[in-house]
Amino acid sequence: MTNLLAPKGSIARAARVLDVLSLAPDGADLTEIVAQSKFSKTTTFRVLASLREVNYVFQDPSTRIYRLGSKLAEMARNAEQVNVSAIAERGMARLAEMSEDTVFLSVPEGASSICVNRKVGAFPIRTLTLDKGDRRPLGVGAGSLALFCSLSEAQRATVCRVNKNWLAEYGATEESLASEYEFFQVNGYARNRGGVVRGMSAIGVPVITASGRLVAALAIGAIDERMKQERIEELILPGLKREARRLADRLNAMEKEQNK
Amino acid sequence: MTNLLAPKGSIARAARVLDVLSLAPDGADLTEIVAQSKFSKTTTFRVLASLREVNYVFQDPSTRIYRLGSKLAEMARNAEQVNVSAIAERGMARLAEMSEDTVFLSVPEGASSICVNRKVGAFPIRTLTLDKGDRRPLGVGAGSLALFCSLSEAQRATVCRVNKNWLAEYGATEESLASEYEFFQVNGYARNRGGVVRGMSAIGVPVITASGRLVAALAIGAIDERMKQERIEELILPGLKREARRLADRLNAMEKEQNK
DNA sequence: CCCAATAATTCCGTTTATCGGAATTTTTTA
DNA sequence: TAAAAAATTCCGATAAACGGAATTATTGGG
Numbered sequence A, B: 001m002t003n004l005l006a007p008k009g010s011i012a013r014a015a016r017v018l019d020v021l022s023l024a025p026d027g028a029d030l031t032e033i034v035a036q037s038k039f040s041k042t043t044t045f046r047v048l049a050s051l052r053e054v055n056y057v058f059q060d061p062s063t064r065i066y067r068l069g070s071k072l073a074e075m076a077r078n079a080e081q082v083n084v085s086a087i088a089e090r091g092m093a094r095l096a097e098m099s100e101d102t103v104f105l106s107v108p109e110g111a112s113s114i115c116v117n118r119k120v121g122a123f124p125i126r127t128l129t130l131d132k133g134d135r136r137p138l139g140v141g142a143g144s145l146a147l148f149c150s151l152s153e154a155q156r157a158t159v160c161r162v163n164k165n166w167l168a169e170y171g172a173t174e175e176s177l178a179s180e181y182e183f184f185q186v187n188g189y190a191r192n193r194g195g196v197v198r199g200m201s202a203i204g205v206p207v208i209t210a211s212g213r214l215v216a217a218l219a220i221g222a223i224d225e226r227m228k229q230e231r232i233e234e235l236i237l238p239g240l241k242r243e244a245r246r247l248a249d250r251l252n253a254m255e256k257e258q259n260k
Numbered sequence C: 001c002c003c004a005a006t007a008a009t010t011c012c013g014t015t016t017a018t019c020g021g022a023a024t025t026t027t028t029t030a
Numbered sequence D: 001t002a003a004a005a006a007a008t009t010c011c012g013a014t015a016a017a018c019g020g021a022a023t024t025a026t027t028g029g030g
Helices: A010-022 A030-037 A041-053 A070-078 A080-099 A142-149 A153-162 A164-169 A174-187 A229-258 B010-022 B030-037 B041-053 B070-076 B080-099 B142-149 B153-162 B164-169 B174-187 B229-258
Strands: A057-059 A066-068 A102-109 A112-119 A135-137 A190-193 A200-208 A214-223 B057-059 B066-068 B102-109 B112-119 B135-137 B190-193 B200-208 B214-223
Touching: A010 A030, A010 A041, A010 A057, A010 A066, A010 B010, A010 B041, A010 B070, A030 A041, A041 A057, A041 B010, A070 B010, A070 B070, A080 A102, A080 A112, A080 A214, A080 A229, A080 B080, A102 A142, A102 A200, A112 A142, A112 B070, A142 A153, A142 A174, A142 A190, A142 A200, A142 A214, A153 A164, A153 A174, A174 A190, A190 A214, A200 A229, A214 A229, B010 B030, B010 B041, B010 B057, B010 B066, B030 B041, B041 B057, B080 B102, B080 B112, B080 B214, B080 B229, B102 B142, B102 B200, B112 B142, B142 B153, B142 B174, B142 B190, B142 B200, B142 B214, B153 B164, B153 B174, B174 B190, B190 B214, B200 B229, B214 B229
Parallel strands: none
Antiparallel strands: A057 A066, A102 A112, A102 A214, A112 A135, A190 A200, A200 A214, B057 B066, B102 B112, B102 B214, B112 B135, B190 B200, B200 B214
C-alpha cells in the first residue's frame, strides 16, 4: 500500500526531498531525510542517488551528509526572481531602516504576485501581511496592485477574468481594481487601505527596467497612523521611487552584461 | 526501445527539461522543449505537468509558454552559493574596476571548487581561465588554492588522496600543493603561476566568516606583467583582503539574521 | 469567417523503472 | 572488540512511466 500523504510520481517525491534539504541549511543525513519526507528508506535513498547524479544534491563524502547541490544554484542564477530578490537586498534594508516599517518585494508570475523578500523595520508594531513565498492574485496588496497597474489594459482585463473568484476572496472586484488603477495613474503609486488587515496601510511602486520589462514591485506597509499623506509624500514615496529606480538600473546593467 | 541518449530515471529526465528551460530566459513552448530535450512529446508533456505541480515550472496560461517556476527560486534562495554570488556582486565589481583585471569567486563543494561568479575588468588582454559553473579540484587555480589552504591538515590530505588523478591532469601533486600551502602560510594569499595558462598569474584569498566557516574565495587574474610583486602588495592584495572581509561580514550578519 | 495546418493534450496497451521489505555491508558507539 | 545504528544493495511484485495514435485546441492564411 502506498503512503496516503505521499505525492504522486517520482518528480513530486524528488521535490519533497529537495524541500527537506532546503530547510536544512547545514544539510541532513539519510535518516533525517527519511524522517522528514516520510518515504521509505529505500525510496529516499534512490531519490537522493538520482538527484546526486544530476548535481541537484551533493553528498559530503566524509560525513555522508546531503546538501543542495551546485546544479541547483547554477540554475537558480537563471531564474530571475532569485536575482531580483538578492539584488534588492540592500535597497530594501535601506528602506526598512529609513522608514522603520516593513518592506516587501513582489514579483509577478502569470496572474499572481509572489512575495520574494521582506525586511522588517525597527518600529515595534509590525504589519506582517505577507510572508516570503506567499502568492496573491495580482491586485491584492500594495505591491501586487502596483504590478497590476503596470500591465496593459488587455492584461488587466485578463487578470480580472482569470482571478475573479480568487479576487473575491479578498473582497476585490474588477470595479474596485479599476478605481485603484485610476488612483495609480494620478498619483504614481498603488495603495492598499486596510484591504486585508484593518488599521494597516501600504503603498507600492513598480520596478520596470529601461527595456520596459516589469520585474517586481517594492512596497512599504505600516499601521495607519504612520501612513498619513505627509509622511507618504515626504518620506515613503521618495524612498520607494529611489530604490525602485536603483533596482531597475542594476537589473538593466545585468541584462546588458548577459548579452555579451 | 528507449532513446540511447536518454538519461535514466524520471528525475534525470526532469533535470534535463529544467536544463532546457534554464537556458531559455524567455521560456519555451512544448515543441521547443521536445526538440531540445529529445524526449517524446508525451513524456515531455508529462514531465512538465509534474514539474508544474510542484511549481518548478510555470506555464503562462495565455501563451502556454513554460518558464522556471517560483518554487525553484524559493529553494535556490536557501542554497548558499547563490547568495554568496549575489552578495559578492558589488565587491567584485569594485575589484574589477580598481584592478582592471579579471575577478573570480569560487565556492568549495566537497573536494572541488566551483566558480560561481566572474567580473571582467577594463584591461584589454583578458585572462578567462574559469567560466561560471566550472569545477576544478581544490588546489588548482588561485581561488581554489586559497580554499585548499584554508582546510585543516586532515582535510587537505583527504583532498589530495581523493583528487589524485584529477589533480594530475593539471600537473599538481601532493608535494606541489604542500609547497603552495607553505607560501600561503607565509604570505597570507594563494598564488597560481601559469599553472593552467602560460604567461598568466592569479592570486586568491579565502572568505571566512566570523564563525569560522569557509564560504568562498576571491581571486584576481591577469597577465604576468600586471602581477609584479609591487602591484600585488600595493593594489591587488589589499583590495582582495578588503573585499573578502566585507563579504565575510555581510554573510555573518545574514547568518545571525537567519537565527532570529 | 471558415478551413487547413500546427500545436497541445488525452488515451491506452505495453513495458520498464520504481517500490518497499529484507539482507548485507559499513560506520559509529559503548 | 562487540553491539548497535546507519547506509547501501538485492529482489520479486507492481504501480507508474513509456510512446504511438487519436483527439482536441489554437493559429494563420484565404
